[in-house]
Amino acid sequence: MLQVQDIRNNQDHYLKALAKRGIDAKQTFKDVLEADENRRATQAKLDDTLAESNILSKEIGNLFKSGKASEATALKGKTAGLKEASKVFGDTLNETVEKLKQLLYTIPNIPHALVPAGTNEDDNEETFREGDIPVLDDGAMPHWELAKKYDIIDFELGVKITGAGFPVYKGKGARLQRALISYFLDKNTTAGYTEYQVPHLVNEASGFGTGQLPDKEGQMYHVGVDDLYLIPTAEVPVTNMFRGDLLQESDLPVLCTGYTPCFRREAGSYGAHVRGLNRLHQFDKVEIVRIEHPDNSHKALDGMVAHITDILRELELPFRILRLCGGDLGFTATLTYDFEVFSTAQDRWLEISSVSNFETFQANRLKLRFKDEDGKNKLVHTLNGSSLALPRVLAGILENYQTPEGIKIPKVLVPYCGFDMID
Structure with a gap:
């Protein structure tokens, strides 16, 4: 299976090499890179949401320790929303990763420079x-x-x-x-x-x-x-x-x-x-x-x-x-x-x-x-x-x-x- 970063960095070379197999991979590469961008964007949103949730959780704990129960309780509602958002982002991320993997499974290996072009x-x-x-x-x-x-x-x-x-x-x-x-x-x-x-x-x-x-x-x-x-x-x-x-x-x-x-x-x-x-x-x-x-x-x-x-x-x-x-x-x-x-x-x-x-x-x-x-x-x-x-x-x-x-x-x-x- 090819690596996404290699496709991104060597796209023109890979396209020419795959042409030896009689394959036009331009659209597939476009779909791969788009899926990877979505994966990275979703991962960033998930990471930010989890980080914010962790900060709030610590803040809530400190408020309870300080006897500020009402303020802590008010913040708990916000953490519940963040947990729900993180679940949605997590599910979306899993779907995107699976889509990316299935796309990569369809792409054959890149022929070596010694491989002659030909159809059969x-x-x-x-x-x-x-x-x-x-x-x-x-x-x-x-x-x-x-x-x-x-x-x-x-x-x-x-x-x-x-x-x-x-x-x-x-x-x-x-x-x-x-x-x-x-x-x-x-x-x-x-x-x-x-x-x-x-x-x-x-x-x-x-x-x-x-x-x-x-x-x-x-x-x-x-x-x-x-x-x-x-x-x-x-x-x-x-x-x-x-x-x-x-x-x-x-x-x-x-x-x-x-x-x-x-x-x-x-x-x-x-x-x-x-x-x-x-x-x-x-x-x-x-x-x-x-x-x-x-x-x-x-x-x-x-x-x-x-x-x-x-x-x-x-x-x-x-x-x-x-x-x-x-x-x-x-x-x-x-x-x-x-x-x-x-x-x-x-x-x-x-x-x-x-x-x-x-x-x-x-x-x-x-x-x-x-x-x-x-x-x-x-x-x-x-x-x-x-x-x-x-x-x-x-x-x-x-x-x-x-x-x-x-x-x-x-x-x-x-x-x-x-x-x-x-x-």
Whole structure:
């Protein structure tokens, strides 16, 4: 969430930056600043009324002590009026603060200067590409056919149990899933991230804290009786562990990783491009989250990109990195890099990770601050990334490593799997 003072001080810059997203925020900014002026004016009236009431209360007490009961009683009528006025001002202030907050919730984060202008994924910039795309034998199959051939993923059984988008992993397919999770966590903890196991449901405050609410409310599964949400990513519970905290500058950076299942309704997702593992309602993902000093967050983002690059090199998968344009940038992010692995059998790129810097956008919602060396409380910067999302990584492995004899296992995963071939 943006800060009002930043909107006031940087209005022209913010308007130009939001234009990269295709957003004209001029009227919204006008409404925000007007609501803030009303808030400040109402707060001043409330403060003055309360101050006058306190002065009168002391005066009344002194009059009673001096035996001037009639004068004290006369003043009590005035204090009653002031109390009623303060209640009215207080109610008005609460309404104004809520209106201001709801306005701020509608404004996405300000794109970083590196973010290219554009309207959709076609305008994203490729910043890096590595790995040779393998030439497959005749008869090569997409992963959903390989899964059936080798009996490692049962999509129909998932439909029977729950519905479409909830696959059942079997035998070596399940073991490969577990191997990927363990490998990703080991890579992250070796790099200095502390591992956490977190709840898979969160409350409304957590959803608002990281920006999933109200922006993505329709994409989250809601447990109505308990007013809880199934998590769309570990980013939500992991980052919210620090909601409301005041850290010391010496505490920074904070590095966290965690594995969770993720749940997304993915409403309106149909067609061949979402077949098999390409888009699911439940999937596994390992996440990394960083809480950084503002001066270091973009260097940290580069470090996260390098970390995920190293993982994909070890998996020996062809991949590329994209810098997202304004129109494809997530609501809460200021700068995002997407990793995509090439699916040889499908002849297209599949997104397998997003790495984002949110700067102070989430921290302001979370009220997550640190005390600097001068004793001032400042907002931290938050970052997160998939490290990695399993379904499309698994799809890439199955398709790119297929041979006439079976599916080879990447060398780095063999110790985790206990086998080197699915046949």
